[in-house]
Amino acid sequence: MAEEKKRTRRANGESAIYLGKDGRWHARVPMGYKDDGTPYRRHLTRPTRKELVDEVRRLEKQRDEGSARQPGKPWTVAKWLEHWVENIAKPVVSENTYDGYEVAVRVHLVPGIGRHRIDRLEPEHLESLYRRMQTAGSKAGTAHQAHRTARTALGEAVRRGHAAKNAAALAKPPRLEEDETEVEPYSLDEVQSLLLEVNKRRNSARWMLALALGLRQGETLGLRWSDVDLENEYLKLRRNRLRPKYEHGCGEAAPCGRKAGYCPTRVQVRRETKNTKSRAGRRAVPLPGPLVVMLRSHREAQARERAAAGNLWTKSEYVFTKPLGGPLSPNTDYHDWKRLLEDAGVRDGRLHDARHTAGTVLMLLGVPDRVIDQIMGWEPGGAARMRARYLHVTDPMLKEAARKIERAIWGAPENPAVDKDQDNEA
Numbered sequence: 001m002a003e004e005k006k007r008t009r010r011a012n013g014e015s016a017i018y019l020g021k022d023g024r025w026h027a028r029v030p031m032g033y034k035d036d037g038t039p040y041r042r043h044l045t046r047p048t049r050k051e052l053v054d055e056v057r058r059l060e061k062q063r064d065e066g067s068a069r070q071p072g073k074p075w076t077v078a079k080w081l082e083h084w085v086e087n088i089a090k091p092v093v094s095e096n097t098y099d100g101y102e103v104a105v106r107v108h109l110v111p112g113i114g115r116h117r118i119d120r121l122e123p124e125h126l127e128s129l130y131r132r133m134q135t136a137g138s139k140a141g142t143a144h145q146a147h148r149t150a151r152t153a154l155g156e157a158v159r160r161g162h163a164a165k166n167a168a169a170l171a172k173p174p175r176l177e178e179d180e181t182e183v184e185p186y187s188l189d190e191v192q193s194l195l196l197e198v199n200k201r202r203n204s205a206r207w208m209l210a211l212a213l214g215l216r217q218g219e220t221l222g223l224r225w226s227d228v229d230l231e232n233e234y235l236k237l238r239r240n241r242l243r244p245k246y247e248h249g250c251g252e253a254a255p256c257g258r259k260a261g262y263c264p265t266r267v268q269v270r271r272e273t274k275n276t277k278s279r280a281g282r283r284a285v286p287l288p289g290p291l292v293v294m295l296r297s298h299r300e301a302q303a304r305e306r307a308a309a310g311n312l313w314t315k316s317e318y319v320f321t322k323p324l325g326g327p328l329s330p331n332t333d334y335h336d337w338k339r340l341l342e343d344a345g346v347r348d349g350r351l352h353d354a355r356h357t358a359g360t361v362l363m364l365l366g367v368p369d370r371v372i373d374q375i376m377g378w379e380p381g382g383a384a385r386m387r388a389r390y391l392h393v394t395d396p397m398l399k400e401a402a403r404k405i406e407r408a409i410w411g412a413p414e415n416p417a418v419d420k421d422q423d424n425e426a
Contacts, residue, residue, distance in 0.1 A: 078114030214358030
């Protein structure tokens with residue numbers, strides 16, 4: 001026992017285990033270095049040597065795997081999320097992605113689980129939050145957004161050694177309801193009805209770019225005339241229009257009392273467009289002949305508007321503008337789409353449903369997958385997943401498949417109606 005009590009010098013990086021004067025076993029486990037460069041050691045104590053050795057080995061394994069908690073006061077979930085969203089996520093993600101993260105952190109995650117220590121957060125804490133959110137009226141999709149945000153933020157905490165596990169990666173988010181996931185693309189008859197109404201409206205080509213080619217809203221509103229080659233009948237997509245974001249310009253001395261977006265002296269604090277970051281998103285898209293005609297007509301109409309507006313015209317290179325020039329607001333564009341559906345007598349739907357419609361029509365026409373991926377702007381690695389999400393099997397497709405099965409198995413004629421008439425004539 002005397003030898004067990006004796007401390008021995010150990011090599012750098014080895015843990016020191018000894019019996020203290022208090023009758024308990026103690027260990028000093030090297031864990032690396034602090035921010036100022038001084039060595040950092042964790043002190044452990046247990047009543048028996050075996051218990052202590054087991055704990056030392058567990059801690060050394062965490063250290064070697066990079067999952068052990070780093071020195072300093074442990075983060076609370078609230079402090080980490082606020083730090084992560086402003087200092088880690090914001091500089092590297094798009095404005096729209098940041099907005100989604102920021103709302104999830106501020107509105108749901110910090111009030112719901114913010115008081116927990118990050119290294120003691122459990123999956124059950126998050127699952128309880130999701131249930132409370134839905135009880136309070138949030139949709140399952142909103143809880144999913146909070147879940148994705150937490151999973152990303154906590155994953156970064158694990159990588160940096162602030163927590164040993166990602167509780168959100170283990171938690172089960174609520175099941176999305178069918179009405180939140182199912183999309184019914186517009187039929188060809190509905191597209192024809194929209195086309196008739198579109199031809200009566202200003203910026204008519206804007207809607208056909210969505211319905212025929214599946215362009216995203218940001219891609220269409222960010223399109224400039226330099227991106228359009230009407231001679232060779234194609235356009236280049238390389239930037240996205242961002243949703244405007246405003247701050248008050250009235251000042252604290254004389255506040256207007258309105259939201260920032262309605263302040264008479266509001267200040268735009270977000271750039272108008274951003275370059276498309278993915279290689280697949282930066283693409284050339286062919287223009288069908290009727291769309292070329294529509295864009296030529298649109299360019300002439302825009303020139304007449306510019307001449308009539310004179311000095312009131314806001315100069316820009318955008319293809320689709322306000323009546324007095326300048327880029328279209330995504331919010332205005334959204335409400336124009338809703339009015340278009342109503343005036344055309346077509347069922348209500350999201351603007352993004354036009355993109356689902358375009359992809360499904362391309363599949364219906366037998367366009368090869370590789371060409372569909374190019375037109376829709378899908379990355380090669382995730383194209384199969386995106387096709388499964390956007391390309392929908394419609395009733396006419398199912399009926400055509402049934403007819404093909406009938407002909408193959410039962411030997412039914414190619415056109416039963418014509419064959420019957422021929423039999424009658426005979």
